[in-house]
Amino acid sequence: MKVYIEPIGRLINEFSKLPGVGAKTAQRFAYKVVNMSKDEAKNFADAIINVKENVHYCSICGNFSEGDVCDVCTSRPSDMICVVKEPKDVIAIEKLNEFKGVYHVLHGTISPLDGIGPNDINIKGLLERIAKGGVSEVIMATNPDVEGEATAMYISNLLKPLGIKVTRLAHGIPIGTDLEYADEVSLARAFVDRKTL
Amino acid sequence: MKVYIEPIGRLINEFSKLPGVGAKTAQRFAYKVVNMSKDEAKNFADAIINVKENVHYCSICGNFSEGDVCDVCTSRPSDMICVVKEPKDVIAIEKLNEFKGVYHVLHGTISPLDGIGPNDINIKGLLERIAKGGVSEVIMATNPDVEGEATAMYISNLLKPLGIKVTRLAHGIPIGTDLEYADEVSLARAFVDRKTL
Numbered sequence: 001m002k003v004y005i006e007p008i009g010r011l012i013n014e015f016s017k018l019p020g021v022g023a024k025t026a027q028r029f030a031y032k033v034v035n036m037s038k039d040e041a042k043n044f045a046d047a048i049i050n051v052k053e054n055v056h057y058c059s060i061c062g063n064f065s066e067g068d069v070c071d072v073c074t075s076r077p078s079d080m081i082c083v084v085k086e087p088k089d090v091i092a093i094e095k096l097n098e099f100k101g102v103y104h105v106l107h108g109t110i111s112p113l114d115g116i117g118p119n120d121i122n123i124k125g126l127l128e129r130i131a132k133g134g135v136s137e138v139i140m141a142t143n144p145d146v147e148g149e150a151t152a153m154y155i156s157n158l159l160k161p162l163g164i165k166v167t168r169l170a171h172g173i174p175i176g177t178d179l180e181y182a183d184e185v186s187l188a189r190a191f192v193d194r195k196t197l
Numbered sequence: 198m199k200v201y202i203e204p205i206g207r208l209i210n211e212f213s214k215l216p217g218v219g220a221k222t223a224q225r226f227a228y229k230v231v232n233m234s235k236d237e238a239k240n241f242a243d244a245i246i247n248v249k250e251n252v253h254y255c256s257i258c259g260n261f262s263e264g265d266v267c268d269v270c271t272s273r274p275s276d277m278i279c280v281v282k283e284p285k286d287v288i289a290i291e292k293l294n295e296f297k298g299v300y301h302v303l304h305g306t307i308s309p310l311d312g313i314g315p316n317d318i319n320i321k322g323l324l325e326r327i328a329k330g331g332v333s334e335v336i337m338a339t340n341p342d343v344e345g346e347a348t349a350m351y352i353s354n355l356l357k358p359l360g361i362k363v364t365r366l367a368h369g370i371p372i373g374t375d376l377e378y379a380d381e382v383s384l385a386r387a388f389v390d391r392k393t394l
Contacts, residue, residue, distance in 0.1 A: 003288055003291045003292050004288065005252065005261050005262065005263050005267075005268075006251075006263065007244075007247050007248045007250075007251040007252050007263065008248060008252060008261060010244050010247065010248075011244040011245065011247070011248045013244075014240065014241045014244040014245075017229075017237075017241075018225075018226045018229055019225050019226070019229055020222070020225070025217070027285075027288075028215075028216050028217070029215045029216070030248065031285055032214075032215055032216055033245055033248055033249070034248055034249075034252055034261070034284075036249070038249050040214075041245050041246060041248070041249040042246065042249075043211065044211045044214075044245055045242035045243070045245040045246045046242070047204075047207045047208040047210075047211040048208060048211075048230055048238050048241055048242040048245075049238060049239065049242045050204050050207065050208070051204045051205060051207075051208045051227065051230055051231055051238070052230070052231075052233070052235050052238040052239075053204075054203075054204040055202065055204050055205060055231055064202050064205060064231070065202065066202050066203065066204065070202075071199075071202075088224075088228055091200055091201065091224075094200045095200050
């Protein structure tokens with residue numbers, strides 16, 4: 001005898017495809033939907049369909065966009081370009097309300113082990129934007145892992161001969177962390193990148 | 198400047214209505230949907246709509262059902278009725294593959310503080326089923342909390358004059374737990390409900 005009736009089993013299966021969602025959590029989510037009103041469930045389903053239909057990538061920077069060009073590219077000066085791996089990195093930086101330039105989303109990082117080379121990510125688009133002129137600084141904001149560092153180094157080597165200033169986000173001890181509890185790699189990096197006071 | 202574009206913001210909002218899902222998790226779920234293929238997203242949305250359209254409650258026991266009467270009610274002897282609070286309790290018990298009788302879902306428990314009295318839950322339906330005859334035992338499987346105990350007691354008092362055997366699920370120390378680590382209430386209950394060997 002099957003435990004779930006088909007529609008509930010099917011929904012549990014769909015929910016369990018979400019990241020970090022196991023069988024128990026998927027079951028809780030499905031119950032929640034069963035107990036929603038018809039309108040609530042419809043809004044939920046519509047939001048899923050809507051996101052697939054109306055989220056595109058900006059033709060300039062590769063960020064999420066509703067139209068052909070994203071809000072950031074249309075409204076900001078483009079002399080500083082912040083290079084990130086994924087659109088969600090743009091959102092993380094935008095939440096700071098600190099950076100006032102534009103972005104360039106690579107949609108990946110160079111990773112020879114996974115067979116991802118420089119031509120598989122959007123480096124070409126970045127070079128084209130820079131070739132148009134007016135760019136004074138490129139900030140490499142790829143993740144501080146092996147692939148992110150390698151990608152930052154690769155792009156930096158491409159851009160330096162063009163006379164573009166290339167910078168990298170600082171690494172070190174997170175603010176609010178006691179030295180005692182900082183991870184070793186960050187602490188070592190904080191020594192290497194120490195600043196003159 | 199808004200951080201999320203509208204379709205993504207809307208989907209994050211929908212996901213954060215799910216139990217235990219905060220802003221960060223909802224954001225991860227939304228990114229996952231953005232990266233799904235159109236078909237995958239459609240299947241997901243369809244499963245949500247489908248569950249609202251095709252999940253009904255069994256007219257006999259009140260359990261989730263695709264048709265008018267659920268699979269359990271159509272295929273099993275109805276001399277033992279297990280009374281539970283919610284349809285998901287049926288699923289929890291069905292997973293054991295232990296109980297071979299039928300269920301009765303109350304859709305709530307008596308809770309004076311919340312203004313829920315005996316007439317607000319499906320006790321009437323249970324009495325009607327018993328009035329039809331052929332029921333030898335009613336197992337009260339409501340939760341071991343104040344409301345669940347009160348409901349079990351109330352229904353038991355209603356049924357005993359009718360000559361129906363009413364039982365309650367055993368409480369005590371969970372299997373696999375050392376005495377030292379058992380919670381005090383369960384341990385006290387284990388003393389009260391001790392069995393002769």
